[in-house]
Amino acid sequence: MADPQERDFPSLEDDIFAVAHNVEVEQGQAQPRIRLDSARAQDFAERARALGSRDIGATAAGFGMFVFVDAVMMWAPLMMSRRPSLLPQFVTLLVLAFGLGGLLVWKVGGRWKPFGVGMMLAWVFLTLVSVGFLTGLSVTL
Numbered sequence: 001m002a003d004p005q006e007r008d009f010p011s012l013e014d015d016i017f018a019v020a021h022n023v024e025v026e027q028g029q030a031q032p033r034i035r036l037d038s039a040r041a042q043d044f045a046e047r048a049r050a051l052g053s054r055d056i057g058a059t060a061a062g063f064g065m066f067v068f069v070d071a072v073m074m075w076a077p078l079m080m081s082r083r084p085s086l087l088p089q090f091v092t093l094l095v096l097a098f099g100l101g102g103l104l105v106w107k108v109g110g111r112w113k114p115f116g117v118g119m120m121l122a123w124v125f126l127t128l129v130s131v132g133f134l135t136g137l138s139v140t141l
Contacts, residue, residue, distance in 0.1 A: 055114045062118025066097060070126055074134055090136030097123035
């Protein structure tokens with residue numbers, strides 16, 4: 001039990017769970033504590049609004065084109081009972097996706113930019129979904 005003379009002092013429980021008696025209110029105009037660069041935020045919002053069906057279609061076309069090229073290149077090696085090295089296919093698909101796709105995104109730009117992004121997304125998607133078999137990234141069995 002606590003001594004009667006200690007009853008005037010607050011306990012640790014009182015300190016932790018006590019409600020503040022005085023709430024401090026800042027004077028002036030309320031502003032957010034985190035300041036965002038409004039120009040970048042507005043630029044991002046404008047680009048998101050400008051993203052239309054044409055860009056989505058170009059991204060899907062790049063995705064589909066890479067999937068088609070990948071299927072043609074990887075069909076024969078993966079259907080053989082004795083698989084050869086997939087290193088040539090791996091290098092070719094990597095250069096196609098990130099070499100040509102990166103060139104379309106950063107140098108050509110314009111309406112080809114989403115097409116290049118679609119190619120790169122297709123490589124990443126096929127690698128993750130097939131655990132590297134469809135892009136030649138995995139070790140041959």
